[in-house]
Amino acid sequence: MNEHDQDGEAARLLGPLRDFEPEARTELSPRRSLELGRRRSRTRRVAGTTLGALAVMVVVLGSTVLGRTLTHEAKPRPAAVPETFTQGRRAFTIGSGGGFAPGSYDAGAFVQRITLRPENPAGAVKGADGIVELYPRGRLPAALQGKDPSGRTVDPVYGGRTLVLWTPILRPGAVELAWQWKPGAWGLVSLRGPGVDEARAHHVAESVRLAG
Structure with missing residues (x-):
């Protein structure tokens, strides 16, 4: 397309606009x-x-x-209801350990209590005695006033948290150990007399098993 043709095309396209008048x-x-x-x-x-x-x-x-x-x-979440044992039914078995053997067994609902005597009357713990107390979950000795035991952490008993107590709570002057036999449930060993120590208390705790 030459210049003349381009001018003609532009004139054709702009032609309609010449007659356009904006509305008033x-x-x-x-x-x-x-x-x-x-x-x-x-x-x-x-x-x-x-x-x-x-x-x-x-x-x-x-x-x-x-x-x-x-x-x-x-x-607040409702407090967990404390558990109980079956009154009169032994929830645990206990063997000899730490030089002690089981004596009597009191199968209570809120605590199961086992007395200990020297396994060998003429042995290293002659004249000593012991107690094992086992509590259902949510229950503790009255002396603890609802608080968990406190003490020095030692090797766990069957995987449960285990402490040698700073201060005995079952008997004055005793060597006492506490362990969780299941989450939230504590057992205590109390040994008093000649030859007792925390190692023997630990062996006693290891001799305690759940009844089948």
Whole structure:
């Protein structure tokens, strides 16, 4: 296409625009302008009021939901009900250990108590004696006032936490050891007299087994 043809094409495309006249702008009367201004002002006020109310509702609903959530989470969990043994039924067996042998067995519901005597009356622990007390989960000797035993950690008895007590709780002057025979359930060994020590108490604890 040459220059003459290009000019002709441009004239053809621009031809319709020569006859185009923009529509005359509608002039509003002062009264009409005032009415439109008032209407727009009312619309803005209504919109602002509506948005404000919605914002308040969102805050109230959010606070209510959050309050319910916090209240639900803040509710204390009910304390676990302490377990019991079957009254009169031996829950454990005990053998000889640490130079001691079992004597009597009191199969109570809240504590099972076994007395110990020297296995050899003429042996290293002649004149000594011992006690084993076993508690169901959630129960402890009254002297502990609901707190777990405290003491020096030693080798576990069958995987349970085991402590040599700082202060004896069953008998003054005794060597005492506590161990968890299952989670949350404690057993205690108390040895008193000649030749007793924590190693013997540990062997006594190892001689205690759950009854089959």
